[in-house]
Amino acid sequence: MPTEPETGYDETLGNKFVFVTGGVMSGLGKGITAASTGRLLSNAGFDVTAVKVDPYLNVDAGTMNPFQHGEVYVLKDGGEVDLDLGNYERFLDIDMTSKHNVTTGKVYQSVIEKERSGDYLGKTVQVIPHVTDDIKRRIREVAEGSDVCIIEVGGTVGDIEGMPYLEALRQFAHEEDEEDIQFIHVTLVPYSKNGEQKTKPTQHSVKELRSIGLQPDILVGRADDRLDPETKEKIALFCDVPTEAVFSNPDVPDIYQVPLMVEDEGLDEYVMERLDLADDALPEAERHNEWRELVTQDQSGTVNVALVGKYGLEDAYLSIYESLKHAGLAHNVNVETEWIHAEELADGTDGQLDGMDAVVVPGGFGSRGTEGKMEAIRYARENGVPYLGLCLGFQLAVVEYARNVLGLEGAHSAELDEETPYPVIDILPEQEGVDDMGGTMRLGAHVTEIEEDTLAHRIYDDDSCTERHRHRYEVNPEYIDDLEAAGLRFSGESGRRMEILELPEHPYFLGTQFHPEFRSRPGRASPPFVGLLDAALELQGESTEEKRTDGPADEAEEVEV
Ligand code: GLN
Numbered sequence: 001m002p003t004e005p006e007t008g009y010d011e012t013l014g015n016k017f018v019f020v021t022g023g024v025m026s027g028l029g030k031g032i033t034a035a036s037t038g039r040l041l042s043n044a045g046f047d048v049t050a051v052k053v054d055p056y057l058n059v060d061a062g063t064m065n066p067f068q069h070g071e072v073y074v075l076k077d078g079g080e081v082d083l084d085l086g087n088y089e090r091f092l093d094i095d096m097t098s099k100h101n102v103t104t105g106k107v108y109q110s111v112i113e114k115e116r117s118g119d120y121l122g123k124t125v126q127v128i129p130h131v132t133d134d135i136k137r138r139i140r141e142v143a144e145g146s147d148v149c150i151i152e153v154g155g156t157v158g159d160i161e162g163m164p165y166l167e168a169l170r171q172f173a174h175e176e177d178e179e180d181i182q183f184i185h186v187t188l189v190p191y192s193k194n195g196e197q198k199t200k201p202t203q204h205s206v207k208e209l210r211s212i213g214l215q216p217d218i219l220v221g222r223a224d225d226r227l228d229p230e231t232k233e234k235i236a237l238f239c240d241v242p243t244e245a246v247f248s249n250p251d252v253p254d255i256y257q258v259p260l261m262v263e264d265e266g267l268d269e270y271v272m273e274r275l276d277l278a279d280d281a282l283p284e285a286e287r288h289n290e291w292r293e294l295v296t297q298d299q300s301g302t303v304n305v306a307l308v309g310k311y312g313l314e315d316a317y318l319s320i321y322e323s324l325k326h327a328g329l330a331h332n333v334n335v336e337t338e339w340i341h342a343e344e345l346a347d348g349t350d351g352q353l354d355g356m357d358a359v360v361v362p363g364g365f366g367s368r369g370t371e372g373k374m375e376a377i378r379y380a381r382e383n384g385v386p387y388l389g390l391c392l393g394f395q396l397a398v399v400e401y402a403r404n405v406l407g408l409e410g411a412h413s414a415e416l417d418e419e420t421p422y423p424v425i426d427i428l429p430e431q432e433g434v435d436d437m438g439g440t441m442r443l444g445a446h447v448t449e450i451e452e453d454t455l456a457h458r459i460y461d462d463d464s465c466t467e468r469h470r471h472r473y474e475v476n477p478e479y480i481d482d483l484e485a486a487g488l489r490f491s492g493e494s495g496r497r498m499e500i501l502e503l504p505e506h507p508y509f510l511g512t513q514f515h516p517e518f519r520s521r522p523g524r525a526s527p528p529f530v531g532l533l534d535a536a537l538e539l540q541g542e543s544t545e546e547k548r549t550d551g552p553a554d555e556a557e558e559v560e561v
Pocket residue numbers: 362363364365366390391392393395415470471472473474
């Protein structure tokens with residue numbers, strides 16, 4: 001899908017800002033609503049970017065626990081950010097940088113650094129104006145060069161942590177022209193016992209916003225269904241917006257349908273009108289329609305993928321689920337991804353992987369579940385089941401091979417067993433020296449050189465690929481020759497670092513030290529995932545072919561006899 005906006009940034013328009021806040025409770029999907037609105041503006045020919053504001057005190061999401069917060073998403077510049085940025089990258093098909101994620105930790109860090117270096121010339125340093133100025137500066141810096149910048153303020157209106165941001169927004173409204181700024185407030189519209197849509201929580205949330213000087217322009221009500229006309233009227237009356245400015249955002253079975261729903265509601269048109277962009281938008285017939293085509297296409301058949309990880313929470317592996325979905329879209333097939341609890345496989349897969357068309361072992365840190373992951377890898381390797389190992393899943397494939405094929409008993413990654421006699425995965429001396437803020441991790445986009453005549457070369461169809469990384473450990477160079485002599489092939493390298501492994505005799509056994517899942521997009525599925533489904537579908541085809549030829553042949557024989 002050619003999703004790069006064709007028009008590029010139009011300087012005559014200036015920057016437009018769309019702020020999205022949330023009310024009543026968190027987890028309403030305001031990020032998806034915001035990203036969907038952005039997608040539609042981009043379909044209309046505008047250059048759209050986004051900022052996610054996370055009002056927590058962490059500088060970045062690097063140290064956050066995936067079980068509580070979902071996966072740590074990695075940007076091309078190595079920024080470790082909230083998974084919402086992944087949604088923006090996927091919906092808008094843009095590459096973001098750390099600058100697109102504003103956290104209270106970052107803001108305070110720079111304000112305090114400036115204070116220490118005397119930049120405030122002896123003044124008292126305060127939330128207003130110093131912290132709010134820093135927030136506004138960051139947002140404007142990202143918006144520069146785009147037609148529209150969508151700014152999602154994380155958390156819920158009323159949270160103490162969010163206050164400096166709302167104050168910064170109020171100042172923004174004061175400083176920008178009216179037609180350059182829109183405030184969208186996303187709230188929950190619950191149902192009473194007798195099925196009536198209730199607007200009181202929305203009213204309270206807007207009252208809270210107004211008490212700090214912010215008047216939303218647009219209200220989006222999250223509910224099971226579309227808002228009734230009376231509900232919209234009531235919200236409009238009590239919250240002081242026109243009825244046309246109240247939109248529904250009902251539940252849909254798949255988040256990729258949200259842009260279609262937002263379009264059906266006309267939210268994009270309303271935003272364009274209010275931002276004085278309507279005249280510059282592509283005429284409806286010329287708008288990019290690929291997203292709708294992609295998500296409404298008919299899928300047939302199903303591929304069952306086992307995701308063997310330690311967290312039973314979809315958000316902890318969100319980009320992998322998404323990448324499998326993208327690969328499914330590329331093949332027009334449904335993908336059922338089933339999480340398999342790695343710890344339960346420690347004593348063998350015991351039938352748990354039977355019937356699976358493919359196995360994926362994701363990235364991770366720490367030893368919990370690693371023995372089970374290796375059992376899953378062994379199962380895939382020995383039974384010719386398509387396998388994709390990502391980062392830790394790549395490293396464990398090396399350990400499994402060293403133990404069970406090379407016969408190096410007790411081989412392990414030095415991260416997981418410091419005493420191992422065979423540290424086939426270890427930290428390279430060059431990595432030990434790296435220490436920048438969060439630690440010693442190798443982060444962000446790096447180039448991998450791909451060898452010709454390999455599976456990796458076939459799937460990437462290129463001599464190199466640039467993918468994102470987040471790891472400390474590597475294949476230990478001392479074991480490479482022995483591993484290769486035993487049949488494992490390292491088909492992608494980055495200097496001394498092994499980046500891709502494969503097993504030439506296997507239908508599809510691929511491991512990547514990098515995380516291809518962070519570059520997969522709905523219309524541009526990531527090659528390792530597409531290859532995985534390719535192999536799985538081929539094997540499905542072969543087995544149905546076998547069944548088909550087995551069946552009638554037997555019958556024919558019977559007839560003859
Ligand atoms: N824990 C491993 C390392 O640091 C793998 C990291 C990952 O899977 N993201 O190298």
